[in-house]
Amino acid sequence: MSYIEPYIMAYGALALFVIVYLESFGMPLPGESALVASSLMALHGLMQIDAVLIAVVTGAILGDSTGYVIGRFGGRKLLEKHGHRVKLTPSRLAGFERQFEKNGFLVVASARFFVLLRQLNGIIAGSMKMRPTRFMAANIIGAIGWALVWGLGPYLLSGALAPYVAPVKNWFG
Incomplete structure (x- = not known):
């Protein structure tokens, strides 16, 4: 996280948007960590919480949508061509699609809360030919829920939980 913090400090919500956008269509970046850190920076007045939430929700939705388009127009062909290498036969692929x-x-709406699914969510949905309107609805719900839990949650709860955290920290050294 220390290598991303200077970018967030220098570019603010724009850097956060880029990190979450790129993570949302497959790049291995710490989007969730950046979100929590930005939330805590907002708590200390270094960022605006509304800008953090808008950047994260927008980046997540657009990133997953980019992944969806990639999966929709190339993912299925890739799975059919190379799926046998991971024992993904045509019948297994059909079963997976069903x-x-x-x-x-439910998978798309909740995937943002799981590390590997967060990165591959849109690509998988596109490859499985999920209807675009259904995907977008689930994508929006998931992005907003994730931003509220990991963005607004730490922002609101840090002050309330601070008196309880100090004694626990002392237990562990």
């Missing part, structure tokens, strides 16, 4: 049709909305 399961995604049934539970895809």
Whole structure:
């Protein structure tokens, strides 16, 4: 995280937007850590919490949407061509697609809370031919929920929990 903090300090919400956007379509960046850190920076007056939340929600939605387009127009062909290397046969792929049709909305809406799924969410949804309107609705719900939990949550709870954190820190040295 220390290598990203200077960018957030220098460029603020724009840097946060770029980090979350790139992470949301597959790049291995610490979007969630950057969000929590930015939330705490906002708590100390170094950033505006509304700018943090807007940047994160926008970056998450656009990043997942970019991944969706990549998956929609190239992911399926890639899976069909190279899926056998990971034992993804055409019948398994069809079964996976049926399961995604049934539970895809929940997967997309909750994927942002799980590290690897957060990066591959849109690509998988696009590869599984999830309907664009259904994907976008789940994508928006997931992005807003994630931003509220990991952005607004630390911002609101840090002050309230501070008296309880100090004694716990002392237990561990």
